[in-house]
Amino acid sequence: MTTATVLAAELTRSRLSATIGELTQLLYRSAYSTLMRESRDCSISLLSEKGEVLVDRPGPFHGSSYNYLIRRVIERYDDLAPGDVFMTNHPYDAGVPHTPDLAVVVPAFAGDTLVGFSASIAHKSDFGGSVIGSASMDATQLYQEGLLLPVTRVARGADAELDPGVMGIIAANVRTPDLFFGDMRAQLGVTRVGAARLSALAERTGVRVLRDCFAMLLDQGERALRDAISSWPDGEATVTGYLDSDGIRDRPVRITVTARIQGDGMVFDLTESDDQTLGPVNMTRMYGDSAVFYAVISCAAPDFGFNDGIRRVVTIERRPGSLFDPGPTAPVGAATSMQHRLVDLCFEALGELVPGAGSAHSGGSGGTVGIEWASSEQRGRSFQYEVLGTGMGAVHDSDGVSGVTAYYTNLGITPVEVLESQYPVRINRFELVTDSGGAGRYRGGLSYRREYEALAPASVRRRSERGKFPARGVAGGQDGSLATVSIRRADGTVESLPVAGRYELHPHDLLTIEGSGAGGYGDPKTRPAELVLADVRAGIVSVPAAAQAYGVVIDERVELDEQATELARRESR
Known part of the structure; x- marks a missing residue:
């Protein structure tokens, strides 16, 4: 050469x-x-x-x-x-x-x-x-x-x-x-x-x-990945996670990932995952590749990025008729939910094998919101489609990132001003949710709360998950919060709804959507008290959560009570 x-x-x-x-x-x-x-x-x-x-x-x-x-x-x-x-x-x-x-x-x-x-x-x-x-x-x-x-x-x-x-x-x-x-x-x-x-x-x-x-x-591309993997210890780790459901049958969907490091190559075995589902959370082989490759590159060669040379290094095993190798008519419209969970589990498995690799689980896809607005005198029938974010899981040396579309989706959240100028809707609140990130030595990213006030009749279709299974914390970190959806009707009644489904809105109904928070990394009691205090002052962590999860006592002046904190942490140990 x-x-x-x-x-x-x-x-x-x-x-x-x-x-x-x-x-x-x-x-x-x-x-x-x-x-x-x-x-x-x-x-x-x-x-x-x-x-x-x-x-x-x-x-x-x-x-x-x-x-x-x-x-x-x-x-x-x-x-x-x-x-x-x-x-x-x-x-x-x-x-x-x-x-x-x-x-x-x-x-x-x-x-x-x-x-x-x-x-x-x-x-x-x-x-x-x-x-x-x-x-x-x-x-x-x-x-x-x-x-x-x-x-x-x-x-x-x-x-x-x-x-x-x-x-x-x-x-x-x-x-x-x-x-x-x-x-x-x-x-x-x-x-x-x-x-x-x-x-x-x-x-x-x-x-x-x-x-x-x-x-x-x-x-x-091949050489960069092989060089990194060859420095890792050989080994095998198996992890399992769940989706809330497939959207049709109200039962969890199991995903099992086994990662094996063998010299300068890797194998990801997905064969123990559930059979393909009736609902649309199946993933084609090609889309499943992207989740696995992303996790490996992020841990092994983030500066180099992806090219097809890495296919020579990473082998993915699947079982025909399963979630990750479905039949040719199986629905796949909500595969993004599965994609996030698969990345979570790949990261968790890598973290068990390689010190400092991987991360706590993310808040997931954040879901999509599709709103079909009925005709009105001011506006014709229109269709509003949004992608929402959640939070990134914490890693071994850093807090998770809040209010973002996690992993390689890397999308933007539509600004409030754009929505209000194009559709019959008012966004009353768009904010991060206090305490939604899992506690840990490194805290999970916070998720969002978005409140829509309908100014015309509308039909909402939402694809999402993490209403039952939270983002998992690792290495002693705590789980993130669950996602929620509710509607406050114009007469004041409040309905709690599944995080995925179809909802009907009437004028001045309030639709509130909260994404799920990301998991924390490490024992929360080892997080420096000064950082917990800073989180409280920033509205990231509440005073009660600081005491319960972190063992950090904040007084009425929003100052650190060092003696009470030392005692609380000593008792927790």
Whole structure:
């Protein structure tokens, strides 16, 4: 390997990373919907001619889906040409997480030579199906979760228009076509720009040099991960966790993860998890890959990030017909809930094997809120779709982060001002919930409370969990708080509701949603009393919780009572 080759590879990495970052911002800025523009539930990648992910960027982690997506395009079409455009939203045929996610693929050429692909995946507010928003907790079959578009060529050749037949089929199946096609054309335009940038890079470096650089980047990804894992002790750990239910049957869903470190490689065994569910919490193989890879990279090679070289290092074992290898018609619309729990358990298993690795459990997905507003004199019928956050679990040397979308979803929470300007709603409260983070030497992240006042009749559909099983603390840390949902009716009556389901709102009803807090790390009684006092003053921890969970006594002046604290902690020991 010559110095010139290494330099070329590093320059290629830098250019790819910078280009993907630029294109990601273009996706956000050109989108129509709040889901893409504000929540930023979209991503883009530039891949090799074989469909290998080379570098990743912050954003929803779709990396493991892209590899499968491009391989399906290559398998189906052997006559790729400049200007071709492919689209799909099929979770099993194309590897996207669930049906509301539209994937767009554009091949890149240098002359007549295929040099790579530009591809994007973006969540649409609606893609048909039995309910607005497509994904719900009520689905029992994939067909109920929206129109299914297999990998399809929708434009052929340079300057070709999108196939009017395919576009007509989509338009006839989505409830908000203007919003859908606005987002879709923004996504298509940015993906085409990505292909043009990749072609320009190939023209600049030469095809052979570029392919050598791609191979070297994949080798570097493999080597970075192997070097880290080889420094870890060999061993095996098994952990189990639960989802509240699958949305249909009111019984817990069991997830079991066994992690094995063997030399410079790892195995994650998911075969002991429950069978596939009737409800939509199943995960396709491709989406399950993303959760496992994220956990490993976060612990072993966070500075390097993801590329497909790590597939040579990490093996994932599944059982056909189970949660993580379901049959081809099993619903997957709420797989994000499963995704968070799988990451939690991977981190917990790694923490048992590797000192300082892993974390306490997160608050979970935070849930989605879809609100269909009825017509009024001021506004027509509209659909509000939000992604909400929770908190990150504490780690061995740091508190968890509060009020964020946990793990690699990395999405934004729609601002209050945007919601109130676009929909008949008033947000009366949006705040962090005191004491929601699990106590520990390092405290879990706090979750949110959001209160909606309906200004028109509405139907709410919510996908969420952690109403029964809290975020687990580790190494002596305490669990986070549970999620809750309630409605205060206009007459003053209050209804406590399941954290996932369908709710009907009338004008001036108050819908209050609280996410679940994250778990703590380590014995709370070992947290420095000064930090507990600072948390009390900041409204993060209440005075009673400071005494009960941390053994720290705060007086009426909100000052530390050192003598009482020393006595309380001595007695607790």
